Amino acid sequence: MNVLTHIHHQAELGDWTSQLLVFPFLLALLLYTVAVKLSNQIYTKWPLKRTLLFIGGIIFAVSALVGPIAERAHVDFSYHMYAHLLLGMLAPLLIALSAPMTLLMRTLSVNASRKLTRFLKSKPISVVTNPVVATVLNVGGLWVIYTTSLYENMHQHVGLYLFVHLHVFLAGYLFTISMIYIDPTAHRRSYRYRAIIFILALAGHGILSKFIYSRPPFGVPIDQAERGSMIMYYGGDLIDGIILFILCLQWYKATRPKALGEVALKG
Template sequence: MVGGAVVCFLAAYLWGVTWAARRRRRWPAWRTASAVAGVILVLVAVGPVGVAGHHDFVAHMWGHLLLGMLAPLLLVLSAPVTCALRALPVSGARRLSAVLGSVPVRVVTHPVTAATLNIGGLWLLYTTPLHGWMHSSTAVHVLVHAHVLLAGWVFAASILQADPTRHPVGHPARAVVLVAFLALHAILAKHVYAHPPLGVPAIEAQEGAQLMYYGGDYIDLVLIVLFCLDWYRRSAPTTSTRGRRAAGVA
């Protein structure tokens, strides 16, 4: 179900890229590649890795890194909202903007809410019987996968803000949320190491927790670098600004 949804997303995304090209609106190839790579990682995470995760906690944790962290980051970098706004007619773009500017969407996509949904869901997964339920019920398994993907996606989008938003949150506030999220994610990995989820052997829990801790650090490092580059790019004075300042000094 999750795999089918992301395939439909990719089909719509590629249609948008093609339609925008017909209207002579070029779209960066690296963003398209990011969308394709993100969808592939989702399919891998819910496919072979997800199947292996039923009986191997380390494989399950690989699925967490791919589905909840790396794939969402790539999908955010593909800027799907911007792509849709370029491809849609004016009326469709206005309706999409109205939906994205609605109160429910604004609340969910706020960095604090997005971080809470993301890390809160992970704490519930590994500190309650939910982890065991997801491997004994297909419906729960699908719901957990969907939540992990969407929560990771919304969180990465709220931090990077690669797409336009009517109510942007400043970089300082997003930096605080990001640091808090990273700390809670690291604490959770240590908790899993010391207190394995129900039904998970201690040795597997320790290996999975180490993968969560160190593997998550590498992905988080990429997120931090992208965030800092965007902060610098938006706050650095432009050439024209520097020229006006120089003229004023002269």
């Protein structure tokens, strides 16, 4: 498929496809806002910063699906990479930092909270939030998209287009919450384990960006692939750097009391 045909198929997806993708995010924003109001009636006031983080995450996710960036992403691979960073990395990070599960627990009834807790403790949740599995879904999924015919095919089939974009966001969110714990989790992995997997994920993401630079997805002009790969490489490192900082900060806070206690005993 040449570039003009690629553009034609992308245009055929229509505005309604983007609107369909945006709907879950707008619904989530409405539910989060309602949950904040209900929670504030029972417990102490929900932190404003959490709400702002969630709103920011929704805004970045929606801007990757509709608006100027999304429109340019239809015809320019470099803008497609901007959209990828917003939808698959920055939006999941901000939403994870907003502690949505904690808010949900505060809002639900006692019985509903217990059922949700049992679900979160289940084996399937333990599997998908394992850093290894989350990395395979996230970084591995990107390798499948950009090194196979999937990138070309998703611009020809609406269902595949919807699936890929939802996967990018959900895989990015699972990856984020598997590395940094903002909400309470029943399946905690050690900091060392998460740090090792995170470094491997960084390597996989970086190698993929270099692969795209040298071997663009089918139908993508070389100049766009080069720009897009650099956006993916440097932009991804910036967002991953934030996650790494949070992980290291949490690790430091968790081990500092122990270290101080050992010093006191020695003294």
